[in-house]
Every structure is written in C-alpha cells, then in structure tokens.
Amino acid sequence: xxxxxxxxxxxxxxxxxxxxxxxxxxxxxxxxxxxxxxxxxxxxxxxxxxxxxxxxxxxxxxxxxxxxxxxxxxxxxxxxxxxxxxxxxxxxxxxxxxxxxxxxxxxxxxxxxxxxxxxxxxxxxxxxxxxxxxxxxxxxxxxxxxxxxxxxxxxxxxxxxxxxxxxxxxxxxxxxxxxxxxxxxxxxxxxxxxxxxxxxxxxxxxxxxxxxxxxxxxxxxxxxxxxxxxxxxxxxxxxxxxxxxxxxxxxxxxxxxxxxxxxxxxxxxxxxxxxxxxxxxxxxxxxxxxxxxxxxxxxxxxxxxxxxxxxxxxxxxxxxxxxxxxxxxxxxxxxxxxxxxxxxxxxxxxxxxxxxxxxxxxxxxxxxxxxxxxxxxxxxxxxxxxxxxxxxxxxxxxxxxxxxxxxxxxxxxxxxxxxxxxxxx
Amino acid sequence: xxxxxxxxxxxxxxxxxxxxxxxxxxxxxxxxxxxxxxxxxxxxxxxxxxxxxxxxxxxxxxxxxxxxxxxxxxxxxxxxxxxxxxxxxxxxxxxxxxxxxxxxxxxxxxxxxxxxxxxxxxxxxxxxxxxxxxxxxxxxxxxxxxxxxxxxxxxxxxxxxxxxxxxxxxxxxxxxxxxxxxxxxxxxxxxxxxxxxxxxxxxxxxxxxxxxxxxxxxxxxxxxxxxxxxxxxxxxxxxxxxxxxxxxxxxxxxxxxxxxxxxxxxxxxxxxxxxxxxxxxxxxxxxxxxxxxxxxxxxxxxxxxxxxxxxxxxxxxxxxxxxxxxxxxxxxxxxxxxxxxxxxxxxxxxxxxxxxxxxxxxxxxxxxxxxxxxxxxxxxxxxxxxxxxxxxxxxxxxxxxxxxxxxxxxxxxxxxxxxxxxxxx
Numbered sequence: 001x002x003x004x005x006x007x008x009x010x011x012x013x014x015x016x017x018x019x020x021x022x023x024x025x026x027x028x029x030x031x032x033x034x035x036x037x038x039x040x041x042x043x044x045x046x047x048x049x050x051x052x053x054x055x056x057x058x059x060x061x062x063x064x065x066x067x068x069x070x071x072x073x074x075x076x077x078x079x080x081x082x083x084x085x086x087x088x089x090x091x092x093x094x095x096x097x098x099x100x101x102x103x104x105x106x107x108x109x110x111x112x113x114x115x116x117x118x119x120x121x122x123x124x125x126x127x128x129x130x131x132x133x134x135x136x137x138x139x140x141x142x143x144x145x146x147x148x149x150x151x152x153x154x155x156x157x158x159x160x161x162x163x164x165x166x167x168x169x170x171x172x173x174x175x176x177x178x179x180x181x182x183x184x185x186x187x188x189x190x191x192x193x194x195x196x197x198x199x200x201x202x203x204x205x206x207x208x209x210x211x212x213x214x215x216x217x218x219x220x221x222x223x224x225x226x227x228x229x230x231x232x233x234x235x236x237x238x239x240x241x242x243x244x245x246x247x248x249x250x251x252x253x254x255x256x257x258x259x260x261x262x263x264x265x266x267x268x269x270x271x272x273x274x275x276x277x278x279x280x281x282x283x284x285x286x287x288x289x290x291x292x293x294x295x296x297x298x299x300x301x302x303x304x305x306x307x308x309x310x311x312x313x314x315x316x317x318x319x320x321x322x323x324x325x326x327x328x329x330x331x332x333x334x335x336x337x338x339x340x341x342x343x344x345x346x347x348x349x350x351x352x353x354x355x356x357x358x359x360x361x362x363x364x365x366x367x368x369x370x371x372x373x374x375x376x377x378x379x380x381x382x383x384x385x386x387x388x389x390x391x392x393x394x395x396x397x398x399x400x401x402x403x404x405x406x407x408x409x410x411x412x413x414x415x416x417x418x419x420x421x422x423x424x425x
Numbered sequence: 426x427x428x429x430x431x432x433x434x435x436x437x438x439x440x441x442x443x444x445x446x447x448x449x450x451x452x453x454x455x456x457x458x459x460x461x462x463x464x465x466x467x468x469x470x471x472x473x474x475x476x477x478x479x480x481x482x483x484x485x486x487x488x489x490x491x492x493x494x495x496x497x498x499x500x501x502x503x504x505x506x507x508x509x510x511x512x513x514x515x516x517x518x519x520x521x522x523x524x525x526x527x528x529x530x531x532x533x534x535x536x537x538x539x540x541x542x543x544x545x546x547x548x549x550x551x552x553x554x555x556x557x558x559x560x561x562x563x564x565x566x567x568x569x570x571x572x573x574x575x576x577x578x579x580x581x582x583x584x585x586x587x588x589x590x591x592x593x594x595x596x597x598x599x600x601x602x603x604x605x606x607x608x609x610x611x612x613x614x615x616x617x618x619x620x621x622x623x624x625x626x627x628x629x630x631x632x633x634x635x636x637x638x639x640x641x642x643x644x645x646x647x648x649x650x651x652x653x654x655x656x657x658x659x660x661x662x663x664x665x666x667x668x669x670x671x672x673x674x675x676x677x678x679x680x681x682x683x684x685x686x687x688x689x690x691x692x693x694x695x696x697x698x699x700x701x702x703x704x705x706x707x708x709x710x711x712x713x714x715x716x717x718x719x720x721x722x723x724x725x726x727x728x729x730x731x732x733x734x735x736x737x738x739x740x741x742x743x744x745x746x747x748x749x750x751x752x753x754x755x756x757x758x759x760x761x762x763x764x765x766x767x768x769x770x771x772x773x774x775x776x777x778x779x780x781x782x783x784x785x786x787x788x789x790x791x792x793x794x795x796x797x798x799x800x801x802x803x804x805x806x807x808x809x810x811x812x813x814x815x816x817x818x819x820x821x822x823x824x825x826x827x828x829x830x831x832x833x834x835x836x837x838x839x840x841x842x843x844x845x846x847x848x849x850x
Contacts, residue, residue: 287712
C-alpha cells in the first residue's frame with residue numbers, strides 16, 4: 001500500500017507567479033526517484049487563515065506532507081506559528097538551534113539580527129531536521145493523521161534537507177526497501193518515443209519489479225532514468241549492473257554523459273587529459289558553444305580561441321581563409337577550411353567550426369537551417385552535414401548541441417555523422 | 426470584495442515534477458496583472474478519483490477556478506469527463522467544434538485521427554472558450570458555487586485563451602473596471618530594496634487606489650511592474666502617464682528597456698539605426714555576451730566579429746596587441762588596447778572588450794571577480810572597472826550584463842561608470 005504523500009508550497013512569491021515553483025518539481029522528482037509517489041500539491045500564500053486551512057485539510061487526507069517555505073525570520077514567514085496552531089501545541093524556544101544560528105553568523109563575521117530569534121521558535125514536541133547550510137531549522141510534527149515535514153524555501157537548503165533528513169525518514173516510516181539508486185543517462189539525437197521503444201522490455205530484466213524506467217525530454221537532450229530498489233546498496237548495485245550495461249549497449253553512441261556529468265564537462269575532460277587545446281568557430285549559434293566550455297574550471301588551459309561572426313567572409317578573414325573560398329552556399333568543405341585555418345592561427349591542437357545557414361524569411365515552426373561542421377587536428381578533418389527544422393531557437397539549440405556532441409564523438413573515436421532523430425533529410 | 430480565485434493544474438507530468446509548472450506562474454501573474462488575486466493552487470495527476478475530489482473541493486470554496494490541462498485526445502486526458510461528473514451533467518457532442526477540428530487538420534494537410542473526436546465531447550450546457558491555435562476546446566461550467574474555466578496545457582494555447590477569453594469574462598463577472606494595463610520597466614544595477622525605497626510613495630500618486638506597484642528580481646535584472654486600473658483605456662493612459670514619467674525620472678539611467686523589449690534588442694536597434702558594426706572580446710564570460718546579440722534578426726549586418734579566450738596573451742594575439750602589453754593584472758588600459766585593436770582588425774565601428782580576472786581558489790559564495798571593460802570607437806574609448814562578489818556563476822552573469830549595459834549606456838550617451846548596487850568596493 002502506497003502512502004499518500006502531498007506537497008504544500010507556501011509563499012506569496014510562488015502563489016502570485018513572481019517565482020516559478022521549481023521547488024515543487026524538485027521535491028516531487030526526488031521523492032519519485034526514491035519510489036515515493038506524490039499525489040497532491042497545494043500552493044498558498046503568506047496568510048494565516050489560508051495556511052491553517054491548508055495544513056488541516058492535508059492533515060485529514062495525507063500520510064505525509066512536505067511543506068516548503070515560510071521558515072524565514074521576517075513577519076510574513078508564518079510556517080512555525082501556523083504549524084503549532086494546526087497541531088494544537090505551543091511554540092517553544094529551542095536554545096540549541098539558537099546557539100547554532102549565532103555560530104552561523106559568527107563564522108561569517110556578522111551579528112545576528114534580533115528577528116532571527118523567531119527561527120528558533122518551533123512547535124512543542126517537534127523533531128528537528130538539520131539545516132547545515134542556513135539558519136532556517138527544519139522540523140517534523142504530526143497534524144491530523146499525517147506527518148508534516150517543514151522545509152526552507154531556499155533551494156540549496158531544501159535540497160540537502162530533503163536528501164539527508166526527509167527521504168530517509170519517509171523510507172523508514174513507510175517500510176520501503178532502504179536502498180534506492182537513481183541511474184541517469186544523458187543522450188543527444190534519440191527522441192523519447194524511440195528511446196521508449198528501444199528500452200521497452202527493460203523493466204522486465206528486474207523480475208521482482210524493483211526497476212522503474214523513466215524519461216525526461218529537455219530538448220535537445222533526453223534523460224533516461226533508472227530507479228532501482230533493493231534491500232541494501234549491494235543488492236541494488238548487483239541488480240543494476242547488467243541493466244546499466246544493457247542501456248549502454250542499446251543507446252550506444254548516443255549516450256553523452258551519465259549521472260551528474262554534462263556534455264561540455266565530458267569534452268573538456270578528454271581535452272585536458274590529452275593536454276589538447278581547442279579553437280571554436282561559430283556563426284548563428286553566436287557563442288553558445290564557447291559559452292558552455294570557456295567558463296568551466298580547467299578551460300583556461302584548453303580553450304585557446306573562439307571566433308564568432310554571422311558573416312562567412314568575416315569568419316574567413318578572422319582565421320586567415322581567403323574570401324574567395326567563402327562565397328556561395330555553406331558547405332562542409334568550407335567548414336573544414338575554416339577549422340583547419342583556425343587551428344593553425346590559434347596554435348590549438350583541435351578546432352571545431354560550426355557553420356549554420358538559416359532559411360530565408362520570418363521565424364516560423366517550419367523554418368529550417370543547414371548545419372555544416374568540421375573538426376580539425378594536425379592529422380585529420382572530420383565533417384558533418386545536417387538539416388534541422390523548427391524555427392530559429394530550435395535550430396540554434398540543436399546546432400549548439402550537435403557541435404559539442406560531434407566533438408565528443410570525435411574525441412571518443414565514434415562516428416560523427418550518425419543520423420539523429422531530429423534531422424530532416 | 427475580492428473574488429476567491431483558484432488555479433487547478435492537472436497532469437502527471439507536472440505532479441511528478443517531470444515538467445516544471447510554468448503554466449501556474451503564468452496564469453497567476455496574468456490574473457494579478459489584471460487585478461485578480463489568486464488565493465489557492467492545487468496540482469493533481471491524471472487520476473479520476475483525485476480529479477473529482479479536487480474539482481468538488483474547489484467548487485465548495487472558490488468563486489472562480491482556472492483548470493489547466495487534460496483536454497487532449499488521449500486516454501489520460503480526463504478533464505471534460507470529470508468536469509461533467511463534478512457538474513452532474515452528461516458529456517455531449519459539439520458538432521461545431523468537431524468541424525473546426527477537421528478544418529484545423531485539413532489546413533495542415535493531415536487527416537484527423539479518430540481519437541480527436543473526444544475533444545468535441547463537452548459537459549452539457551458548457552460555454553465554449555475559443556482556441557484559435559489548437560484542437561483542445563476550452564470551456565466554462567459551474568461546479569458547486571464556482572465558475573470553472575478549463576484551459577489546454579500547451580502554453581501558447583493557454584496564453585491566448587487566458588488573454589482573449591478568460592480574463593475579460595472574469596473582469597465582467599466580478600464587476601472589475603474593464604481597463605487594466607501592465608507597464609514594465611527593466612533595470613540593471615538597482616537592487617529590489619533600493620528600488621522599493623525609491624518608489625515607496627508611488628502608489629499614492631494614483632489617489633483612487635488604482636495603481637499597484639510590484640517587483641520581480643531575476644538577477645542580474647530587476648523588473649518594476651505598474652498595474653493601473655481604470656474605467657477605460659483612455660482613463661488608464663491618462664492616469665499612468667505622469668507615473669511612468671516619475672518612474673523614468675527616479676530609476677533614471679538604470680532603466681535599460683521597457684515592456685517586451687530586451688537589453689540586447691535595445692543595443693542592436695541603436696547599432697542598426699546608426700549603420701554601426703560591432704566587435705566583441707570576452708574572457709571568462711565565454712561568449713555569453715555574443716550569444717545574446719549574434720543570433721538576433723538583424724545582427725548579421727552588425728556583429729562583425731567576436732573573439733573569446735581565457736588567456737589574455739591569446740586575446741592579444743587574436744586582435745594584434747603585443748604580448749608584452751598583456752602581462753600582469755587585468756587593467757582598464759589593457760581592455761582599452763584590446764577594444765581598439767579589435768575594432769581595427771575587424772573593421773567594426775564599435776568594439777566592446779570585457780576582461781574578467783577571477784579570484785584564486787575553489788568556487789564559493791565569497792569568490793570575487795574584477796571586471797575591466799572598454800568600448801572603443803574611432804573617436805573615443807570609454808572604460809569601466811568594477812568588482813563583483815558571489816561565486817563563479819554570479820560573476821559570469823553579472824559581467825555579461827554589465828558589458829551589454831555599458832554598451833547600451835555608451836550608445837545612449839549616458840555615463841558607463843555609474844556605480845551599481847551589486848558592486849563591492
């Protein structure tokens with residue numbers, strides 16, 4: 001029997017839409033990844049009457065409620081006060097948390113303002129939930145038939161409290177298998193429906209129903225998520241290993257990174273490991289490829305030079321390719337000349353040139369773009385020609401991803417011209 | 426007496442957090458801008474029992490409910506069915522909407538799949554809400570004491586239906602003044618608390634209480650919003666004019682754009698109007714400045730060349746500044762030399778160089794960066810020195826915005842070195 005879990009977000013900022021409620025999706029995803037299903041979400045403002053109504057209602061129907069926001073030091077932060085009222089208890093002063101707050105301010109060479117005292121006032125009998133990165137103390141308390149977990153609105157404080165304090169308590173409370181692992185694969189070039197088809201029978205590989213397969217499409221990338229449950233970490237790892245291997249086999253060259261890793265980080269790490277340096281040349285992508293790589297720690301020794309222009313002749317001039325070679329339609333030959341010249345001009349070991357020719361006319365969903373890209377080293381040049389449809393932004397995002405992903409493929413010895421699902425012939 | 430308005434979002438995608446619920450914030454903001462306050466938000470999945478419960482609950486306490494999602498053709502789209510059940514009526518076939526859908530598919534040279542028939546089944550007695558850009562028919566129906574407005578989950582369909590169908594009906598229903606206007610000012614360099622102080626008495630300028638002042642901080646920019654209500658458009662315009670002028674006076678040079686306009690668009694338009702061309706040089710910002718300008722329509726004739734490198738000597742080499750001038754600490758003199766050389770090398774009329782020196786060590790909230798930027802033309806060079814604290818991302822975003830905003834100020838004849846609130850001495 002699944003517990004009924006609800007999320008209750010508080011605060012005028014989210015209720016009025018001034019802030020997009022990313023905390024809700026974070027909590028729901030994290031709980032889902034741990035096998036805990038959220039069935040109801042409520043959003044209310046900083047208003048005593050409404051908060052009390054929301055707490056009492058959720059307390060009537062839920063088994064557990066995650067409340068987000070309203071733990072701050074200001075007068076419009078009402079969660080502790082209304083939690084006490086809903087639970088029918090008094091607010092009591094927690095000297096231990098007060099001392100923790102004082103230390104927090106001291107460490108930052110600041111004096112604690114008097115109104116922070118409010119953050120140490122918690123409902124009588126509340127269980128404290130540690131917040132190692134802020135002054136808002138989380139807590140758990142019973143209201144009606146539900147266990148309520150109160151969390152801070154600041155995302156990085158919420159994230160840690162959820163991972164370290166709340167999810168373990170929920171798993172223990174509802175007698176879930178104690179070990180869960182979320183394994184993520186990031187790919188570029190496979191659409192969600194094809195990935196769904198490729199992995200259709202995957203859940204059956206774990207015969208005890210302990211595997212959940214999910215996708216999250218955020219163009220141009222697709223995230224494939226495996227949630228594996230087991231009795232302990234060893235059990236999970238043992239069951240997951242052959243399934244991970246199967247996903248790697250089926251999605252193959254399209255997997256660009258796993259778990260917390262990102263495409264640009266994978267590319268940079270290979271370049272760093274080889275002592276390589278990089279020049280990039282962009283047109284319509286406008287610097288978006290460079291902007292993914294250049295600011296990363298470690299990129300200072302790798303990213304030698306990036307050149308951007310919407311004018312092909314100007315691109316040629318900037319890297320030393322004769323203007324006569326840069327007239328007419330964009331071609332992969334042109335991209336190859338540009339990459340080769342940029343590599344020489346900058347003294348880089350590798351150069352990536354991504355040239356995009358947009359269709360004529362106003363922006364529209366049918367607008368297309370032709371992408372000609374080349375990767376040059378001292379020994380070889382690899383090229384890729386592709387056509388994307390879907391309007392200016394869609395093409396710009398797709399071309400940026402394709403540029404970085406072809407560089408990843410080149411560096412990993414994989415074919416750079418494997419057809420992708422977004423491509424039109 | 427304010428009506429009690431609720432938003433009810435449906436769909437497993439939003440409930441599980443796979444999709445961040447931007448529709449909620451859009452609806453709430455748009456209603457707020459029209460003077461209609463949202464007091465409660467609910468999120469539920471594609472589940473009959475939960476939907477019915479959510480509809481009935483909202484029908485007990487609200488005056489109006491905006492329901493989002495669940496109007497599609499597939500089996501998990503349940504809004505019409507459960508709306509009929511909650512309203513105690515049958516679903517009936519709307520031949521007129523069915524014909525509209527057929528025409529929609531015909532226009533796109535496609536055959537309508539049979540399951541789209543479901544989208545023409547609406548609760549008996551429902552009022553149709555037109556959807557000119559999709560096949561999901563919106564509708565309004567009474568459930569309990571509330572008027573329910575059902576809207577599609579596709580954002581562009583929702584946005585039009587809300588503006589054209591729903592907000593006018595809500596304003597009429599709750600006897601609100603028929604004319605409302607939202608005026609927006611975008612600024613860079615003023616923090617929310619200072620702006621709040623500068624505009625503290627603004628609402629009093631409209632003595633009938635018809636003005637609402639609000640802010641939305643999305644670093645590095647701040648949005649200042651004025652919502653003015655009146656009897657008709659003329660009344661609103663007449664009352665708003667002196668207040669707009671006052672905001673322009675008080676926020677002054679910090680206002681970078683108004684309403685739908687963006688900083689990069691303002692900069693590009695001035696350059697286009699003058700027949701000017703631009704070269705940009707970046708270091709740690711990594712191409713983020715170029716990426717804001719280069720892909721815009723019209724930028725192809727303006728953005729001549731952008732050069733990016735984390736290595737100052739390489740920046741110098743790329744634009745033809747001697748390496749000896751590029752050693753030691755980053756200075757504004759260095760930025761000026763770079764801008765001047767880049768302008769000449771590219772043949773552009775204007776050049777912007779933004780050099781950033783990051784503090785040593787790991788990323789942390791106290792990590793700072795020194796920004797030296799210069800704008801060069803044939804006649805003059807303007808420079809700006811600033812220091813930002815707040816970690817790598819914060820500095821990168823701030824330096825990008827400062828570069829573009831200083832260029833805007835330069836082009837508008839305003840001082841480029843006016844101190845901003847985010848700056849540390």
